[in-house]
Structures are given as structure tokens and as C-alpha cells.
Amino acid sequence: MQDVISIKDFDRADIEKVLENAKIMEGYTKGTGILEAKILATLFFEPSTRTRLSFESAMNRLGGTVIGFSESGSSSVAKGETLQDTVRIAEQYADIIVVRHPRDGAARLAAEVAQVPIINAGDGVNQHPTQTLLDLYTIKKALNTIDGLRIGLMGDLKYGRTVHSLAYALSWYDVALQFLSPPGLEMPVHIREDLTEKEISFQQVEELEDLKVDVLYVTRIQKERFPDVEEYEKVKGSYQITKESLEFLGGAKILHPLPRVDEIDPEIDSTHNALYFQQAGSGIPVRMALLASLLGWEP
Amino acid sequence: MKRELKISAIKNGTVIDHITPGKAFEVARILGLEDFSAPISIAVNVSSGKSGTKDIIKVENRELSKDEVNRISLVAPNATVNIVKGYEVAKKKKVEIPSEIVDILPCSNANCITHFEPVKTKFQLEGTSPMRIRCYYCERVLTEEDIKREIAKED
Numbered sequence A: 001m002q003d004v005i006s007i008k009d010f011d012r013a014d015i016e017k018v019l020e021n022a023k024i025m026e027g028y029t030k031g032t033g034i035l036e037a038k039i040l041a042t043l044f045f046e047p048s049t050r051t052r053l054s055f056e057s058a059m060n061r062l063g064g065t066v067i068g069f070s071e072s073g074s075s076s077v078a079k080g081e082t083l084q085d086t087v088r089i090a091e092q093y094a095d096i097i098v099v100r101h102p103r104d105g106a107a108r109l110a111a112e113v114a115q116v117p118i119i120n121a122g123d124g125v126n127q128h129p130t131q132t133l134l135d136l137y138t139i140k141k142a143l144n145t146i147d148g149l150r151i152g153l154m155g156d157l158k159y160g161r162t163v164h165s166l167a168y169a170l171s172w173y174d175v176a177l178q179f180l181s182p183p184g185l186e187m188p189v190h191i192r193e194d195l196t197e198k199e200i201s202f203q204q205v206e207e208l209e210d211l212k213v214d215v216l217y218v219t220r221i222q223k224e225r226f227p228d229v230e231e232y233e234k235v236k237g238s239y240q241i242t243k244e245s246l247e248f249l250g251g252a253k254i255l256h257p258l259p260r261v262d263e264i265d266p267e268i269d270s271t272h273n274a275l276y277f278q279q280a281g282s283g284i285p286v287r288m289a290l291l292a293s294l295l296g297w298e299p
Numbered sequence B: 001m002k003r004e005l006k007i008s009a010i011k012n013g014t015v016i017d018h019i020t021p022g023k024a025f026e027v028a029r030i031l032g033l034e035d036f037s038a039p040i041s042i043a044v045n046v047s048s049g050k051s052g053t054k055d056i057i058k059v060e061n062r063e064l065s066k067d068e069v070n071r072i073s074l075v076a077p078n079a080t081v082n083i084v085k086g087y088e089v090a091k092k093k094k095v096e097i098p099s100e101i102v103d104i105l106p107c108s109n110a111n112c113i114t115h116f117e118p119v120k121t122k123f124q125l126e127g128t129s130p131m132r133i134r135c136y137y138c139e140r141v142l143t144e145e146d147i148k149r150e151i152a153k154e155d
Helices: A012-026 A049-061 A083-093 A106-113 A129-143 A161-170 A189-197 A229-239 A243-249 A276-294 B024-031 B066-070 B144-154
Strands: A039-044 A065-069 A096-101 A118-123 A150-154 A176-180 A201-204 A215-218 A253-255 B013-019 B040-048 B052-060 B080-085 B088-094 B100-102 B122-128 B131-135 B141-143
Touching (some): A012 A129, A039 A049, A049 A065, A049 A096, A096 A106, A106 A118, A118 A276, A129 A161, A129 A215, A129 A253, A129 A276, A253 A276, B131 B144, B141 B144
Parallel strands (some): A039 A065, A096 A118, A150 A215, A215 A253
Antiparallel strands (some): B013 B052, B040 B052, B080 B088
16 A cells, blocks of 8 residues: 555455554554654644644654644645645655645545655545544454444534544444434435445444443534534433443443543543543554555564 | 438538537537537537437547547437448447546535645546446545536536
8 A cells, every 4th residue: 555545445454454563563652763764744734733743753653753834824835835736845855744634635636646655644524544543453452353343433423534434444344333423413325325335234323322332432513513502402411421321331442533522521531431542542553553564664 | 302401411520419408518618629620510409309309519530539428428428429431420339437537527525625726526437327426536426416416517
């Protein structure tokens, strides 16, 4: 693989390879010289602190260095330069480029133009493949498997980029999916069709109490998705995980791409269910694995 | 008395027949006919026993390639292409939807990068009945309805 643009470019073998390499990278998180003298350019046309810091940390731990910008206001884009030109310039200065951009498809276009590897760190509402890979890595690390699991996806399933990508990636595995979302924010038809095509069992449940899962992936429900604030206030309580929810969630592991607002009560943080901070930490070995292998490293 | 043809027969070249009525100018735009030096005749809303009315385009002295004519398939899916040699139809073929559709229609996703950067749109064919194409860049799926709407915008 030359670039990491979309989770749709990954089949099961590709995903497994990344997860195996990430496991090897766990052994190098105190530092290694695998990418010594290599330079990563981070082109962040819109801010994303966690993803950018995680890529920078991963590159630094691999012994490489990082250049870049964290918002387009401080780059030549503010002067009207095209993305294509920005990428052509950046590749003169760096061996690999990470792009985050507010427009859907920006990373694919960058990859088409660039000679060096491109990693998509989020293009509009379209894709954020490294998030999905670290989600899978977190699940596999905690439960030793992905096959055979019952996985719940909860929250805004209509607009949520992370749940779309995750559902797609999970369709390579033998899993049973359960969806819980407010009315109007259900999983889009084209994703349900993809799942049906791959013979993945999925069902929409009505209440939090109906979920019978090993893993629950929680996402934020944005106020602005509702016609008015009252509507939002009415439903939001039904999609919050509190200590009481654990009675019927049992030992289910809870993931969240973060940042959270009030979907998960902080009192969950100290329970064995909470996996979301480890999930954020998984960003390091997974992104180390991707950076290293795109630059020719092999285990 | 024999009725006269609205546009005369050509000796050599390409006749695109059974174009969806009203779509001849769109077809001409897609094929870039305005840049051709060959004589071109366009007939719009001609009566046709087969489908009521149809449009026809005749391009003299130029044999359009398969790839060229397939570019019109989204606009005129029922068109037939006749290659004419010495006033005779030498080859007749139906248009086919190509697996990659380049620079024919805009992406229906208003946030797609193709609306903001100097780049040709590109779609991959995912299905023909019903028609489904996917933007190569933003991955948005366009249904038959979306395609019709986007092509109409180009008129």
C-alpha cells in the first residue's frame, strides 16, 4: 500500500497486517531509530489537536522529525494556494505527508498529486482511516479477537464518520452489530446495503437496555443535528452511559473516539468497562506502524 | 411525394442516433464537438417511430472512438452509434457506460474537493440497474436520480 486514504482500500489481510505491526511497535514506544533522518509533514488545514499530536508523537518515537502547520490561516493556503500546489511543495521538504482537510476527497486528490506517501488524517465528513484502525486495534488488544464479537454502535449514526468507517471495516470480520440512535440519525441505507452484501448481521435496537454487546462504541450527538434544542434535550438522556447503564451492559467494553461531551458519565472512567483512554493511546503504535511501513520498514 | 430528410445523409463519418430528446446539445458538449473542424449537423426532437421523438447528431469525416461515444452514455443511454463509410452503415453499436466516468458531471456532494480545486470529476461505475456511481474523491454514491439532476445542472 502506497498511501492510507480510505478504509475501503483495506481488506481483512491489510487490516490484520497493520494490527500486527502495531503490536510490534508497542515494543518501540520508548523510542527507536527506524525512521531516523526521515521527515513527516503534517498539513492540517483544519485543527485537530489529538490526531496531530498523536502523529507527531508517533514520528518522534520512530526517530524521525516533523514539520508542518496546524491551521490553514498560518499557511500559504490563506494566500489562495491550491491543495495540489501545497502538497507538491511539501513533498520537496518531507518523505511522507499527513493531511487533514475540511473537504471530502481532499486526501485522495493529494495522493494523486504526490509522489511521497499520503496519510489521510480526516477529509471532511468522508474518511478518517487511522481512527478506524486504532479502534480495531483497541478492541483486539482488549479482547484478543474481533471475530465472534457483538458490537454496538451508538449515537449519531447518520453523520458520524467514525461509525461509518468502523462498520465498513468490521464487515471483514465475523461480528454481529447492533445500532442505537435517535430517530432521524439512523445508519444510512448505503452502509446497511454494504453490510447486507457482506452478510453481516445487524439490528437496530430501540433502547439502551436492549443492547446485548461485548463492545459498545459511543459517539457524540451534535445539538445542531436537531431541528430545535428542545428536541435535542428530549432525546439526549436516552443516549448517555451512566453507572446505572452498567447493570445491563455487564462487562461490555466502552469505546469513544473522543472528545466526549456528556455521552459518558466521568464516573465510568474508573471502571473496567472504560476503554476510551487506552483507545486514544492506541493511536501511537498504530500510527507508528503506518508511518514505518509506508516508508519501507518491514518487521 | 417522398418527404425530405431534415438533415441529409453523410458520406463518411459518425451518426449518433436515438439520443434522448433535448439532449443533443449536452451530448455535443460532452464530446467537445465545438472544437471539431468537421461539418456537424444536429437535429432536435425529430419524430421517431421507436421512442416518439429523438435527437440526432451527424459528424462528417470523423469516426468517433468507442471511448469517445461511451462518454455520452449517462446523458443518452439509448443512443446508437453508426459509423458510416460511402453512405453505408459500416458499424453499428449501442453506447456502453464506461467503468470510469471522467469530466462528465459534477459531484452531487457540495463539500466534495472537486468543487474547490482545479481537477476533473471522476466516478466509478458500481451498478447499472439501478445505476450507481461513486465519486473517486469523496466516495459519495450518486443514484440515477442524482445523476439526472447533476447532468441537468450542466445544461
